[in-house]
């Protein structure tokens with residue numbers, strides 16, 4: 028058998044025993060609690076919960092005594108309510124990618140930035156990156172952490188970084204060819220776009236590129252899509268998880284085995300909780316990811332509700348790392364519909380629609396009450412070609428969609444076929460769900 032060389036940045040920590048990891052977490056959590064008390068926000072919250080200081084955190088399970096923090100809390104604390112150091116200590120500000128309302132911002136001291144870069148470098152190393160790589164970062168530079176926070180981590184690892192930022196595909200391709208880019212960081216949809224651009228190009232062929240790996244995140248995507256990109260571009264695609272509130276894209280990362288994302292437990296405490304009861308789910312079951320950052324001075328964040336749904340993958344990873352792995356995210360709690368007691372995600376319905384030929388790009392999910400029961404209706408626009416077709420063909424499409432959806436969500440939906448252009452088109456983010464049960 029071939030021995031695979033497994034790259035580490037800090038093997039001792041990355042492969043530490045559970046006891047050691049938990050000891051690090053307990054000590055860091057106590058420090059963060061003490062530190063958080065310096066903010067107006069947490070001193071009030073902790074007082075309500077009867078937490079007076081680190082002495083109240085005796086074991087890791089005492090984390091359950093601490094209150095949650097939400098995105099709404101961050102907005103209320105805007106701009107400086109969660110700052111735990113004098114403003115003169117802050118060297119960088121980032122903000123969430125939200126497009127409306129008050130932004131959620133984070134602050135970093137130089138020490139915070141150094142640690143964030145180290146976490147990012149560790150993540151890239153786990154994915155097989157090294158100082159020999161030429162990394163082109165196609166994420167937006169600016170308030171979004173996918174630009175700068177990724178960039179500094181890649182530099183710290185020693186790679187040559189090309190900060191092209193997002194867009195300008197022809198220039199991206201030129202640099203990839205001229206510099207011999209080996210690794211790129213981009214959203215899944217942009218990776219597909221790059222592939223089409225290579226296919227259409229007269230001047231550049233796939234063989235002209237040295238590309239081996241892509242790091243992708245920022246957009247939810249399925250395992251099928253990963254496979255499609257890997258096959259199309261002939262590269263390895265690594266999934267990662269991050270959020271600006273948690274210092275950006277290096278929170279959890281896939282190692283070379285690409286079987287779930289190791290969450291760096293010496294720097295974060297990850298809890299997976301039932302979103303209704305906020306109690307821990309059984310090991311391996313899906314729930315809401317709640318994160319506590321253990322390595323930030325400027326702005327502590329305790330038990331932050333990410334609203335993302337995932338699960339821990341049980342068992343050890345072939346790489347030897349002991350930090351637990353998060354599975355691919357299945358959706359967000361704020362998107363979830365409960366229909367006659369069954370959890371349904373709009374993304375599941377979309378999945379069926381996207382893979383069915385003849386279906387257009389616009390649809391609407393309607394949930395309403397009929398008597399005591401919930402009724403799910405999916406209104407689907409079809410393509411002009413399909414609309415011009417025989418009624419039998421359209422009926423067959425309706426039956427097909429119904430059967431496919433029922434197999435996936437276990438609920439029998441009504442399917443209403445609509446002519447092209449008949450559903451309302453909203454500006455900006457499309458409205459895909461109309462829950463009429465709440466409008467009573």
Ligand SMILES: [Zn+2]
Pocket residue numbers: 282283284289344345346347348
């Ligand atoms: Zn691993």
